[in-house]
Amino acid sequence: MGWIIGGRLKLVSLKEVMEDEIASQEWFLPGNSCCAGCGLEIALRWAIKAIGPKVAMITPASCLNVVIGLWPKTAPNFPQFNMAFAAGAATGTGVDAAFKAKAYRFPGKGWEEMTSLVFAGDGGTTDIGIQGLSGAAERNSNILYVCYDNEAYMNTGIQRSSSTPHGAITTTTPFGKVRYKKNVPRIMEAHEIPYVATASISHPLDIYDKIKKAKSIEGCKYIQIMAPCAPGWGYPSEDTIEIARLAVKTGSWILYEVENGIKTLSKPSKPLLDPSKRTPIIEYLSKQKRFASISEKTLIEIQDVIDHQWEVISAELRCQTDYLK
Amino acid sequence: MIKPEIKDFIQNKETIIIKGNVATAYAAKSARVQVISAYPITPQTTVVEKLSEFADGGQMPGTQYIKVESEHSVMASIIGASMAGTRTFTATSGQGLFYMYEMVHWAAGTRLPIVTAIISRGTAPPWNIWADFSDLISCRDTGWMSSFCATHQEIYDEILMSYKVCEDYDVLLPKFVAYGGFILSHTSKPVIIEDQDKVDAFLPPLPDEKGWPHIWISEKRPIMHGNLIMPSGFYSEFRMKIHVAMLEAKKKIKTVTKEFEKVFGRNYGNGLIQEYKMEGAKVAMLIYGDLALQMEEAVDQVREEGYKVGMVKLRHFRPFPVEDIRDIAKKVKILGVVDRAIAFGSQTGGPISCEVKTALHDTQGTAKVIPMMNGIGGRQVTLEQQKNQLKTLIKFHETGELPKDMIFGTYWDGLLEVD
Ligand SMILES: Cc1ncc(C[n+]2csc(CCOP(=O)(O)OP(=O)(O)O)c2C)c(N)n1
Ligand code: SF4
Ligand SMILES: [Mg+2]
Numbered sequence: 001m002g003w004i005i006g007g008r009l010k011l012v013s014l015k016e017v018m019e020d021e022i023a024s025q026e027w028f029l030p031g032n033s034c035c036a037g038c039g040l041e042i043a044l045r046w047a048i049k050a051i052g053p054k055v056a057m058i059t060p061a062s063c064l065n066v067v068i069g070l071w072p073k074t075a076p077n078f079p080q081f082n083m084a085f086a087a088g089a090a091t092g093t094g095v096d097a098a099f100k101a102k103a104y105r106f107p108g109k110g111w112e113e114m115t116s117l118v119f120a121g122d123g124g125t126t127d128i129g130i131q132g133l134s135g136a137a138e139r140n141s142n143i144l145y146v147c148y149d150n151e152a153y154m155n156t157g158i159q160r161s162s163s164t165p166h167g168a169i170t171t172t173t174p175f176g177k178v179r180y181k182k183n184v185p186r187i188m189e190a191h192e193i194p195y196v197a198t199a200s201i202s203h204p205l206d207i208y209d210k211i212k213k214a215k216s217i218e219g220c221k222y223i224q225i226m227a228p229c230a231p232g233w234g235y236p237s238e239d240t241i242e243i244a245r246l247a248v249k250t251g252s253w254i255l256y257e258v259e260n261g262i263k264t265l266s267k268p269s270k271p272l273l274d275p276s277k278r279t280p281i282i283e284y285l286s287k288q289k290r291f292a293s294i295s296e297k298t299l300i301e302i303q304d305v306i307d308h309q310w311e312v313i314s315a316e317l318r319c320q321t322d323y324l325k
Numbered sequence: 326m327i328k329p330e331i332k333d334f335i336q337n338k339e340t341i342i343i344k345g346n347v348a349t350a351y352a353a354k355s356a357r358v359q360v361i362s363a364y365p366i367t368p369q370t371t372v373v374e375k376l377s378e379f380a381d382g383g384q385m386p387g388t389q390y391i392k393v394e395s396e397h398s399v400m401a402s403i404i405g406a407s408m409a410g411t412r413t414f415t416a417t418s419g420q421g422l423f424y425m426y427e428m429v430h431w432a433a434g435t436r437l438p439i440v441t442a443i444i445s446r447g448t449a450p451p452w453n454i455w456a457d458f459s460d461l462i463s464c465r466d467t468g469w470m471s472s473f474c475a476t477h478q479e480i481y482d483e484i485l486m487s488y489k490v491c492e493d494y495d496v497l498l499p500k501f502v503a504y505g506g507f508i509l510s511h512t513s514k515p516v517i518i519e520d521q522d523k524v525d526a527f528l529p530p531l532p533d534e535k536g537w538p539h540i541w542i543s544e545k546r547p548i549m550h551g552n553l554i555m556p557s558g559f560y561s562e563f564r565m566k567i568h569v570a571m572l573e574a575k576k577k578i579k580t581v582t583k584e585f586e587k588v589f590g591r592n593y594g595n596g597l598i599q600e601y602k603m604e605g606a607k608v609a610m611l612i613y614g615d616l617a618l619q620m621e622e623a624v625d626q627v628r629e630e631g632y633k634v635g636m637v638k639l640r641h642f643r644p645f646p647v648e649d650i651r652d653i654a655k656k657v658k659i660l661g662v663v664d665r666a667i668a669f670g671s672q673t674g675g676p677i678s679c680e681v682k683t684a685l686h687d688t689q690g691t692a693k694v695i696p697m698m699n700g701i702g703g704r705q706v707t708l709e710q711q712k713n714q715l716k717t718l719i720k721f722h723e724t725g726e727l728p729k730d731m732i733f734g735t736y737w738d739g740l741l742e743v744d
Binding site: 053056077084086089093099100106114132 | 359360362391392393394397401402403406409413427431530534542544547549551554559
């Protein structure tokens with residue numbers, strides 16, 4: 001299977017995935033206690049299809065810590081460790097260090113093939129865990145860090161996080177959040193780690209490709225996956241994929257990857273460089289109860305911010321093209 | 326008379342004159358730790374510096390040294406490395422220990438045999454970086470074992486012994502090895518660094534590729550750890566087992582201490598406590614850490630004056646040597662307990678005093694315990710003071726009279742005048 005061709009991402013086909021011995025299997029098993037239509041479950045299923053079972057997954061406190069299986073039940077069919085809220089990136093670093101130490105002591109036993117994976121929520125990543133994550137990135141620790149972004153603290157009952165978007169109602173922003181979403185992928189880019197990407201559960205093959213590529217890179221890799229949450233966002237559970245797709249189609253969640261400093265827009269987002277191709281944001285916001293209270297003025301402001309975000313990214317891409325010439 | 330440690334120095338090529346913190350780094354090297362993670366804090370800093378020199382300078386082949394951004398990440402990464410089945414080491418002090426507190430509990434709950442040196446210092450505010458065991462004591466109920474060192478050599482020896490205890494499959498608990506900041510960490514003394522083959526025979530590198538019996542990483546065994554557990558699940562039982570394992574560890578501490586003496590020729594009592602001149606003593610002082618070393622001198626001098634006093638050096642705080650304390654309290658009439666840490670709001674002295682009193686409360690005909698407080702925040706403790714402390718006990722024994730200026734039942738020695 002050729003997901004990396006000349007350093008470029010090639011979209012894998014569903015057929016290829018289904019024919020792959022590891023990817024065709026389910027590793028995060030049914031019977032877990034995710035809500036119906038949970039976005040994070042889709043993110044995790046596809047991530048592990050791409051990584052396979054030679055992995056140690058660290059999960060800081062989050063929805064995932066709970067839904068992954070009430071003791072003694074366990075849904076992951078691969079090694080998984082629940083961890084304290086702020087401890088994801090550092091624990092992943094320690095696990096990787098142990099793999100390296102074991103590869104030295106017991107060479108040829110496959111320890112060098114192991115992946116240290118951190119799978120954390122947006123709270124565990126963008127708030128309480130950001131210090132540890134920044135530390136790991138600065139050290140270029142050999143971890144694959146995935147943030148599933150459901151834009152609030154869902155486990156503790158839908159409180160705001162720094163990843164919650166402007167205008168969204170949460171239990172701690174009952175009148176809508178004032179501040180905008182913290183742009184953590186950009187913060188990770190600034191750490192100049194070898195790989196940063198954004199993804200969405202509406203495009204699982206894109207997740208698959210990005211994880212597969214990240215896995216093959218030595219050093220710190222960061223992938224943030226948009227993972228809508230039906231109860232937290234207020235939409236019918238069967239609409240999860242559609243909502244995630246709208247986040248991409250409206251251009252509010254831009255899919256791209258940054259490999260060794262080179263930014264590339266991913267296929268689903270690329271056409272949106274043309275503003276006329278962007279679905280108006282109201283189509284995304286109006287389908288979710290969390291945005292029920294936003295005014296017309298706020299709506300216009302949000303649309304403006306999205307368009308501005310695109311101006312920035314296209315200017316950035318133009319600069320990059322000039323620079324690379 | 327040539328002191329035994331100086332004699333060793335002359336006779337043994339392996340003896341070097343080093344700071345206590347350097348002894349710590351040597352111990353980690355001798356123990357062949359595989360993963361180190363650390364963050365600098367006074368007075369621990371020279372440990373991380375020396376370890377960097379060892380690890381980055383190729384003297385610890387295969388060892389991974391993670392230089393993290395905070396103590397929370399220190400313990401998190403050490404937990405990750407230990408879960409993945411490697412021998413791990415770190416060191417910290419005061420505020421650093423407080424910052425990693427959440428993860429300290431996590432390590433014990435995961436039953437990981439992590440050894441951590443605590444170079445004890447006072448707690449802020451106001452800032453204080455000098456010897457005071459309030460940092461270690463605040464981890465009393467974390468599920469970690471803990472011990473105190475009184476000499477430079479003991480630091481090196483105790484770290485080696487600790488790995489052997491912690492990694493025993495019947496124990497599998499983490500352990501703090503504590504010693505007073507500056508007093509031991511930054512002074513130099515002769516320390517015997519043992520031959521690597523000899524250490525390897527005593528403490529072999531981890532034999533099992535997978536690591537520990539209860540937690541390991543393999544695609545063939547998709548283990549999961551730390552799930553949410555309902556009150557009806559085994560939570561109480563897991564916690565009870567930590568408690569029982571720690572108490573059972575007393576036996577292991579004793580056998581390892583004996584074995585250590587056989588191999589390396591250095592005696593540390595029964596491991597839990599070490600008696601000093603207790604023959605015929607009716608009055609004794611229980612004391613821990615570096616203060617015990619000078620107290621030995623005080624005991625010698627007071628004995629020369631004709632009083633039969635003795636000393637008990639407390640080596641382990643957790644597990645607490647209840648049986649040994651009871652035995653001692655049966656032999657003596659008065660037992661002073663010197664704490665270098667405060668138990669705020671307690672009326673039975675400092676933390677160790679409280680433990681001693683608790684250990685004795687339902688036993689008949691045991692010594693009267695006199696709580697003392699000395700050297701808080703690294704305040705200098707003189708030999709003269711320690712002799713007077715012994716004499717205070719003697720006076721009480723002879724006349725039943727206690728000093729008038731005790732504060733809520735505790736004799737605070739060396740306080741400045743305050744209004
Ligand atoms: C130190 C600490 N503070 C607070 C909590 C409570 N807590 C557990 S999960 C959580 C929110 C998790 O949010 P996120 O990372 O976004 O994951 P989600 O639940 O949304 O999947 C909080 C606040 C905790 N477990 N530990
Ligand atoms: S609350 Fe949201 S994120 Fe959590 S399990 Fe349910 S759907 Fe998934
Ligand atoms: Mg969240």
